[in-house]
Amino acid sequence: MSDILDRAPKVSAPFAEAGPRPKPGILDIAPYVGGKARANGFAHPLKLSSNENILGCSPRARAGYTEAADGLQLYPDGRSDGLRAAVASHFDLEPERLIFGCGSDEVFTLLAQVYCEPGDNVVQGQYGFQAYRIAGRAAQAEVRFAPEPRFKLDVDEVLRKVDARTRIVFVANPANPTGTWNTRAEIARLHRSLPSHVVLCLDGAYAEFVEDPDWCDGLDMARGAQNIIATRTFSKAYGLAGLRVGWGYAPVAMIDAMDRIRAPFNVNVPAQAAALAALDDEAFLERSRALVREERPRLASALDVLGLVTEPSQANFVFARFPSEPGRNAAEAEAALADEGVLVRGLKTYGIGDGMRITVGLPEHNAQVIDILTAFLASC
Ligand SMILES: Cc1ncc(COP(=O)(O)O)c(C=O)c1O
Incomplete structure (x- = not known):
């Protein structure tokens, strides 16, 4: 676990000597890594990487x-x-x-x-x-x-x-x-x-x-x-x-x-x-809830059918683990999704190298994720 902290970029020696000195420990902190927001070649990727609300916000x-x-x-x-x-x-x-x-x-x-x-x-x-x-x-x-x-x-x-x-x-x-x-x-x-x-x-x-x-x-x-x-x-x-x-x-x-x-x-x-x-907008909140409650189990069971290991979730995302062998692993799956303009969250920075977190999207988004992963796993 400490390896998460040890991955903080070290400040270069000349800079550290010449400039102001941060308090002890500050430079040992690995900065927060958020979900990816960009996919090469896609002006508007499908962002399922930060557990945001796929419905937008209340009018x-x-x-x-x-x-x-x-x-x-x-x-x-x-x-x-x-x-x-x-x-x-x-x-x-x-x-x-x-x-x-x-x-x-x-x-x-x-x-x-x-x-x-x-x-x-x-x-x-x-x-x-x-x-x-x-x-x-x-x-x-x-x-x-x-x-x-x-x-x-x-x-x-x-x-x-x-x-x-x-x-x-x-x-x-x-x-x-x-x-x-x-x-x-x-x-x-x-x-x-x-x-x-x-x-x-x-x-x-x-x-x-x-x-x-x-x-x-x-x-x-x-x-x-x-x-x-x-x-x-x-x-x-x-x-x-x-x-x-x-x-x-x-x-x-x-x-x-x-x-x-x-x-x-x-x-x-x-x-x-x-x-x-x-x-004040209970209707919007209810739509958000209903979407997640309906789609979450569907996404999870489709991932299970692909042979991935999911944990039960009560949040607006599903956590899945991939096989570790090259060609089928989580990092390559994340890249395969990004190649199609779909962004999810690899979990290496959380110390779960085989893990992926996927925000629950609209039915067509979740179907797209499953289609891409099906093709990815079949191609190995
Ligand atoms: C468990 C948990 N707590 C808090 C937050 C942060 O929430 P906020 O946007 O209010 O800072 C997040 C955001 O992803 C989260 O996952």
Whole structure:
């Protein structure tokens, strides 16, 4: 696992000696690698590489965004108060227990900055979302990776990594990039077993796509807890990844601490307006959900039929593993898809060299993925 971190480009010696010196550890951080956005020879590739919303966004959100253009000369509301009130009422939460960020990524960064100092550690799953380890290491904390047998977060493995210097445990539920999820009973046991000084961050970026009634909704867990933050995003089901709006729900004391170091105007004017309008469009959200819930199992079983190994997913993507032999492996399959203008996410940077993550698309997109992979595997 440490090889992920060791792949950070090393700064050249003369530059390091002559120029300003970053804090210890900064140059050991491998930068975030996002899903590919370009395919040679295709002006508009089919992008199934970043779990964005294939339906776009709500027309109401788009109208909110456009109307916001009239106020671009003004600073945003620094507390996102309109959006705060709308989120609080929509999810039945206390407004003062909310924090808004430039994506939920910013909330993870704020958390680590507030709670970690050198010598501390944060714990995440072996295949956990990349942004957590960057946030932790940027705060000069050690990042510990708990083994994920069967590609799912394992409560006992997480607890084995926790010690007196653990400050945050990050859990994406459902998880990215594997799509697997944890039940209420599992997360409740994790929470019960954690010392109260440890923050449990329950990241629900894909919450809207979940069907399993036993799934743990972080918002419910956070309501009565002193050390839980539940995060959500407008990037996925609401289709607003380009605007960067995420939020967290935590006890007032945690929100207060994060607010002290938050950039004053971190969520911009059109982003607040569009997110607020998006919340109001239940029909769009329902279409997004319905598409994923219908197409996800179809895509997964078509991949299974091809002999690939998929894990059950509750997110808007499917995780599949390929054979390792040359001619049939994941990297070559990714290239074969890109040759046809279809972008998916190879998972080498997550330490899963044989893995591929495919965002659920429209029925015709998923059929195209399967056709290309069928031809690819047949040609070997
Ligand atoms: C598990 C998980 N959490 C958080 C995020 C980031 O969300 P945001 O766009 O709100 O920063 C992602 C994005 O891919 C994700 O997969």
